[in-house]
Amino acid sequence: MAKKKKTTIKDIANVLNISPAAVSKALHDDSRISKKTKKAVKQVAKNLNYQPNHLASALRKGKSNLVGVVVPRTNSNFFSSVIQNMEEVLNKEGYNIIITQSNESFKKECDNIDTLLFTQVDGIIASMANETVDLSYYEKVKSKGIPLILFDRGENDLNVDYIGINDYDSSHIIVEHLVKQGCKRIAHIGGYRHTRIFNNRIRGYIDALKKHNLPLDDELLIESSLTTEDGREKMLQLLALEKRPDAVYVAGDYAALGALQLLNEKDIKLPQEIALVGFGNEPFAAMVKPSITSIDQHSAEIGKQAAKVFLEHAKKDTINQSLNKIILKAELVIRDSSRLK
Template sequence: MKQDRATIHDIAKKLNTTASTVSRALNNHPRISEATKKQVLKMAKKLNYQPNHIASALRSGRSRLIGVVLPTINRNFFSSVIRGIEEIANNLDYKVIITQSYEDYEKEVQTVEALLNARVDGIIASIGKNTENFDHFKKVLKKGIPLVLFDRISNELEVSQVVIDDHLGAYQTADHLIKQGCKRIVHFTSSQKINIYKERKRGYEDALKEHGLPVDPELVVLSNMQLEDGRQAMLQIIEKGIPFDGVFSASDYAAMGAMQVLKEKGFKIPSQVKIAGFGDEPFTSFTEPSITTVDQKSIPMGRITAETFFELLKSDPKQSVPQRTILKPELIIRDSSKKTK
């Protein structure tokens, strides 16, 4: 009784019918009678039949696998997005394969290649920092394989994508700092080749202009925006004696670094200097003072990315137009930017 794996043939044999009929019955094919379907289902249950997805994938060309490519998984933002993706995919009985590019171009290319070989039904990706050539993604598109990008995107690609409105998030944050009294706001950013940082910087500048404040390049510092980068950047500004009364960092980690240095140097936050970050990293609510930041809506972003993906999957690959979704970020005001008259 225990021949572990029943196949559709086993079911067919027991029912004196053929595998074709069983297959169609299980897939709820309209040309199979209700009676037959019922029988098949019953026998399938009795034999504890479990479909072999591999066999199905080979013949049908649909593997029910999605490949996800991202820089690294152990960062709050990315793991939250994956959470959202997996949630939706799981409901539709799709499996999610995750791979990491470690911000390495070669690795990203290899990884995409490997996913194609695994015959995933489509790919969801967030582009690595150092990727400037997009042929590997173009290849995916050319093959007619669904591709959706999120957060880190490229305008070079005609592809569906989901991002937050980085410009708006940054604009609102800078606007908020200004309204709290800041006149000279330091901005930490990173390579302007990366869409999100370019947009955030633009948002910052637009807010300044809107309020008639000068846009001073001296106040803008480029780095990788890790904790240490934020510290160094802040130190430099202070040592150079550049006057400032606010810090808006495009990354929470760099904001934290800046805050540490400021506190060490005896600046009072928020009375002397106000601080805001970006990303709503969990730690921002636990610091002292807690850090004003922008919620990137990572879990919804994952869900919407997955939904976009599945719509693409359903649609005719030839005539579908890339969907571009822009989510609204949310400014989270905390103590680091409180007005102190």
């Protein structure tokens, strides 16, 4: 069986004995085409099962109507929810998205960006890998004049649009909550400082401790890759301290889960002996025993806003120099792991 060749505008034109141009215009409801012709064209198009060739129109129009997305991974509720909402907004405007995952690898992230540029995407929406410190690849995108929007994991140094939550404030909200529960020795298992959001969470943690006149103890502040495995390990480290903390604020839910497992295994009572707070409000935070208090990052909103910012750019034919830096207020979802009173 040979491959069928697809029907083109030309085929429709031949059937009706009109020019391809007329067909194209009829299909786009051009005002200069008669109703009669439009009707006939659409009928024939349907009969022949015509599907427009996106490549050809993209080439001619100079835009692909594709938006590239780069995320560290898709199998986290946060990213998949961001993507889903982003997609919804973009689809409505005729854009499709190409999703790529970096798996937290800088190399893969660069490859992904190359791939996306090669595919002629009209814009890139990205959240950077944990590893990423060298921003030259992002400069490359910028230098091509392609709209670049970062979310969650971004960098202030790069002069690009950004959508995220206020990490500094989030730490304040968490510490405040723990203080209210009566905790006095609050530890922080944070992410790597070179990633802006994690640095902000650490700064917020430190400043919030000061604000509540709690002593800052170096032992209680640990940097972590924030995987489940590393969460266990860092928790073990905290338990080994002479003066154990009475609360642990973990900068990611997966690591918080690891910490929780360890505490459960050691039969340490949550929240009585140690209160636990995570970050990200992954669905499992509500499902584990005890359920984990966590920060909700408004993933849906972030996705929608990112898409909207891209669309703003896309509508202008010159690069918009006015930057959008959208900072959403995060929300603390209080659950059993930290509910003392």
